Amino acid sequence: MAAELAGKLPLRSEHDIVMARQQVRAMCQSLKFSLVDQTKMVTAASELARNTLIHGGGGDMRWNVLEDGARRGLQLHFEDEGPGIANMQLAMSDGWTSGTGMGLGLPGSKRLVNDFDIESAPGKGTRVSITKWK
Ligand SMILES: Nc1ncnc2c1ncn2[C@@H]1O[C@H](COP(=O)(O)OP(=O)(O)O)[C@@H](O)[C@H]1O
Numbered sequence: 703m704a705a706e707l708a709g710k711l712p713l714r715s716e717h718d719i720v721m722a723r724q725q726v727r728a729m730c731q732s733l734k735f736s737l738v739d740q741t742k743m744v745t746a747a748s749e750l751a752r753n754t755l756i757h758g759g760g761g762d763m764r765w766n767v768l769e770d771g772a773r774r775g776l777q778l779h780f781e782d783e784g785p786g787i788a789n790m791q792l793a794m795s796d797g798w799t800s801g802t803g804m805g806l807g808l809p810g811s812k813r814l815v816n817d818f819d820i821e822s823a824p825g826k827g828t829r830v831s832i833t834k835w836k
């Protein structure tokens with residue numbers, strides 16, 4: 703899989719989630735992340751991609767490579783135009799789910815990366831951005 707510096711994939715099916723995972727893995731490898739960091743980033747991406755599909759009704763994953771002096775990082779954005787999140791504090795709590803999940807996707811992902819940013823409002827969709835630095 704090509705490790706382009708920036709790109710976008712749809713998240714509209716389980717197969718799309720597999721493709722997104724593969725893309726993130728390829729990007730992490732090309733940035734020479736450690737195996738542990740690769741797995742952390744792929745795990746976070748997987749959770750957020752599934753949220754986009756299941757809770758957000760589908761959307762996209764965008765990625766880009768960041769450079770800060772000699773440091774490089776991988777930034778991922780998960781975007782949908784679904785129902786949004788009414789209570790962010792609740793959604794970010796360990797074990798809270800509005801459905802049948804484990805309720806660990808959002809808080810767990812936050813712990814696995816260096817930067818985590820979420821923007822959401824009822825009726826306005828959801829956008830989650832994460833960054834992992836090498
Ligand atoms: N993209 C999204 N659109 C709407 N709601 C979301 C989205 N992502 C997360 N949520 C809400 O936040 C809750 C917590 O998400 P998460 O921690 O991943 O747990 P789970 O997916 O297991 O329910 C979800 O149950 C859902 O209500």
Ligand SMILES: [Mg+2]
Nearest residue numbers: 749753803807
């Ligand atoms: Mg989830």
